[in-house]
Amino acid sequence: MSEDAGVRARLVAAGVDLVLREGQSAVSLREIARRAGVSHGAPRRYFPTHVDLLSAIAREGFADLTARVGMTMRDAGPDPRARLTALGRTYLDYAAAHRGMFELMFRHDLLASGRLGLRETSLPLFAVLVDLMAQVRRPTDAAAPVLAGALWANLHGIAQLWAWGSLPLATGAADDAALLRAALEVHLGLTAN
Incomplete structure (x- = not known):
């Protein structure tokens, strides 16, 4: 798995975990980035919009x-x-x-x-x-x-x-x-x- 694919997968996995634990209203790009261990700007590099990340989740x-x-x-x-x-x-x-x-x-x-x-x-x-x-x-x-x-x-x-x-x-x-x-x-x- 490439580094980009790995970061993308970590972001989605962090988002899935967040949704399962706290519900969809708790989902924010910043919180997903924090849980995935990446910079708060990383989600935008892999998912152009919030809807893209939510769709992947x-x-x-x-x-x-x-x-x-x-x-x-x-x-x-x-x-x-x-x-x-x-x-x-x-x-x-x-x-x-x-x-x-x-x-x-x-x-x-x-x-x-x-x-x-x-x-x-x-x-x-x-x-x-x-x-x-x-x-x-x-x-x-x-x-x-x-x-x-x-x-x-x-x-x-x-x-x-x-x-x-x-x-x-x-x-x-x-x-x-x-x-x-x-x-x-x-x-x-x-x-x-």
Whole structure:
């Protein structure tokens, strides 16, 4: 690895650590530089804008989430319904355990910026969901991408509203398992574990 690539990787790693420990609002170029052990001007040499660095950090989050989804889906076996349940559970667990990263990954300004191919990093995970929906949809159902989008919106809404405390308050649920089960049942008549 070249020295430039090494500094770049250290900056991203420091940013990932900062987001995971303190949330996305704690991210500043100066703090990332301090944690990476480089001058406060170094981030600008490797990332022309703050959005570039945030996008690189978010890419790491998508890579982590995609790897986790892949692992849990392999463990779920070949049944697409079990795999959808595993994907949903992993998504919600990731959102709860990595709140700052989850929020950063789905910031519209980062996704819309086109920086560092962030959209291209997030779309393969959606493609997995589309593929699973295509396997379980009935001929009379909407197209698989539409079904996948609806389920994703439902999962994302559960993750956000749970983190904000709105769903526990409104539903009295002690955890999000019943909500995952209900989301899968509503969308496909699936049963979540």
